[in-house]
Amino acid sequence: MARKTSPQKPGLRPARRGLHRVRSLRAGLAWFALVSVLAVLAASLVHRVLPPSPTFYMKQEAHRLGGIDHAWVPISEVAPVMARAVVAAEDANFCLHWGFDMRAIRAVIxxxxxxxxxxxxxxxxxxxxxxxxxxxxxxxxxxxxxPVIEAMWSKRRIIEVYLNIAEFDEGIFGIDAAAHHYFGVNPSDLSALQAARLAAVLPNPKERSASKPSNFVRERTAAIMDGAATIRRDGRSACFED
Known part of the structure; x- marks a missing residue:
């Protein structure tokens, strides 16, 4: 009597194949998230002390323009009024938040x-x-x-890094290059007016000039000078000043 042979097991049913794909996708996303978090933590630890390498945007502009002007300078060699000016211009509550200004976000909404x-x-x-x-x-x-950067870097370090990588004109990156480009001085010698002019070109340095200011830049400069003096008086600059 011939033995009966059982049919071969079919492949995974469509529903089970779909579930398998979902689980694989979730595992892949979880692995990607873990690797990303570890990479961020590692980079944050390194950049607490060492200057970041030229940014992706700097490299793009260097390729487009054939080169850029950029040199790292420690914040101790930058006139204190420059840090106050950029905070007054871009983030007056910098010392009061943990990375997100919820009051400003609500106002925008x-x-x-x-x-x-x-x-x-x-x-x-x-x-x-x-x-x-x-x-x-x-x-x-x-x-x-x-939040990772806010937790691992001091406020002073955040300002230091920001000032060293901000774009102030086409191909001009960082406060050292900007001070020499616009005013022919070291960043430590910037006056209150010069610092406010530099802060006033942010965040549109390709459309604004600190050396040939438009009426808008002049008005913004005056407002920034007032703001910088105000945050010094009321203590909102204490977190990044010596």
Missing amino acids: ERGETRGASTLSQQTVKNVYLWQERTWVRKALEAMMT
Whole structure:
């Protein structure tokens, strides 16, 4: 009597194959998230002490222009008024928040706008580690990384890094290059007016000039000078000053 042979086991049913793919995708995403977090932590630890390498945007501009002007300078060699000016211009509550200015975010939402509440901490994360194009992916990564930087770096370090990587004119990156480019002085010798002029070109340095200021830049410069003096008087500059 011939033995009956059982049919071969079919492959995974469609539903089970779908479940398997979902689990694989979840595992892949979890692994990617873990690696990303570890990479951020490692980079944050290194950059607490060492200057970041030229950013992705710097490299793009160097390739486009054939070179850029950039040199790292410690914040101790930058006129204190420069740090106050950039805080007054970009993030007056820098010493009061943990990376996100919730009051400014609420104000932007109430006005029905989509931008304008980005803190110096967020801008530093974007400039050092991410890219310039405004996408949801970039914003999500920025939101994840900003609290890490705030936790691991001092406020003074955040300002130091920001000032050294900010773009002040086409191909001009960092406060050392900007001070020499616009005024022919070392960053330690910047006056209150010069510091405010440099802060006034942010965040649109390709459309504004500190040496040939438009009426808008002049008005913004005056407001920044007042703001810098105010945050010094009321203590909002204490977290990044000696």
